[in-house]
Amino acid sequence: MGRTTERRWLGRGAAPPAALGVEGAGKVLAVGAGVTGFAVGDRVLAHEAPLPGGSGFWAERVLVNADHAAACPPGLDAVHAAALPVNGLTALQALEKLGLGRGQRLLITNGGGATGALSVQLAAARGIEVTATASAAAAERLLGLGATEVVDHHDANWPAQVRGGFDAALIIATGAAGAALPLVRDGGRLCSLTSDAPAEERGITSWDLYVEPNATQLLRLAEQAAAGTLKLAPGPLPLSEGPAVFARVVTGRAGGKKIVLTRA
Numbered sequence: 237m238g239r240t241t242e243r244r245w246l247g248r249g250a251a252p253p254a255a256l257g258v259e260g261a262g263k264v265l266a267v268g269a270g271v272t273g274f275a276v277g278d279r280v281l282a283h284e285a286p287l288p289g290g291s292g293f294w295a296e297r298v299l300v301n302a303d304h305a306a307a308c309p310p311g312l313d314a315v316h317a318a319a320l321p322v323n324g325l326t327a328l329q330a331l332e333k334l335g336l337g338r339g340q341r342l343l344i345t346n347g348g349g350a351t352g353a354l355s356v357q358l359a360a361a362r363g364i365e366v367t368a369t370a371s372a373a374a375a376e377r378l379l380g381l382g383a384t385e386v387v388d389h390h391d392a393n394w395p396a397q398v399r400g401g402f403d404a405a406l407i408i409a410t411g412a413a414g415a416a417l418p419l420v421r422d423g424g425r426l427c428s429l430t431s432d433a434p435a436e437e438r439g440i441t442s443w444d445l446y447v448e449p450n451a452t453q454l455l456r457l458a459e460q461a462a463a464g465t466l467k468l469a470p471g472p473l474p475l476s477e478g479p480a481v482f483a484r485v486v487t488g489r490a491g492g493k494k495i496v497l498t499r500a
């Protein structure tokens with residue numbers, strides 16, 4: 237992911253003392269004056285950015301805006317709930333802005349990552365034909381999640397292996413926008429999540445997208461995940477591993493896997 241996106245997702249740049257992390261799940265310990273819809277003991281999940289008062293999710297307690305939190309459905313465990321907000325909201329908001337419908341074609345770069353895999357599923361559920369770039373090891377999984385075609389992004393010649401004329405491209409791999417743009421039809425759309433949207437040409441609309449908190453969308457995603465129609469594959473680790481996890485993420489060594497820090 238791009239440096240700008242990375243800072244938003246982790247909460248980097250917050251003035252110390254501050255806890256990192258802009259998404260998570262847990263139980264309500266207290267509610268503020270005038271808050272309705274939540275009570276002490278309720279299970280919730282949320283994406284919060286910017287972090288209020290330096291209060292991030294990589295801590296035992298976190299302060300969140302009630303308008304950014306969603307009730308956690310009974311069938312969704314804490315690890316999967318915590319893994320959902322940022323990647324799920326990013327995928328959903330990108331697809332809604334792209335505005336594709338049944339039968340249209342979408343190219344997704346880095347489909348094997350957490351956001352990519354959710355984007356594949358959400359797009360396929362809308363009847364969109366998805367071609368994804370990913371590692372060869374991820375191909376079978378993505379085809380099972382609804383992708384029509386998967387090409388190996390380790391092959392420098394991957395653009396030549398797909399049929400162009402895509403109605404849109406969703407860029408989740410840093411540096412892939414330039415290769416993807418020629419594959420988009422005239423008048424199509426390109427949405428970059430890596431802060432590198434190319435200049436518009438041939439009537440193609442091109443923009444960078446940054447995820448925003450949205451409780452209504454998050455509840456919808458959580459209900460899909462609880463029902464099993466939206467699949468997640470998080471890797472839980474204890475909260476004490478936070479520093480090591482941070483180093484892995486910012487140096488690009490997370491391997492595309494969503495890591496969730498949990499309390500022992």
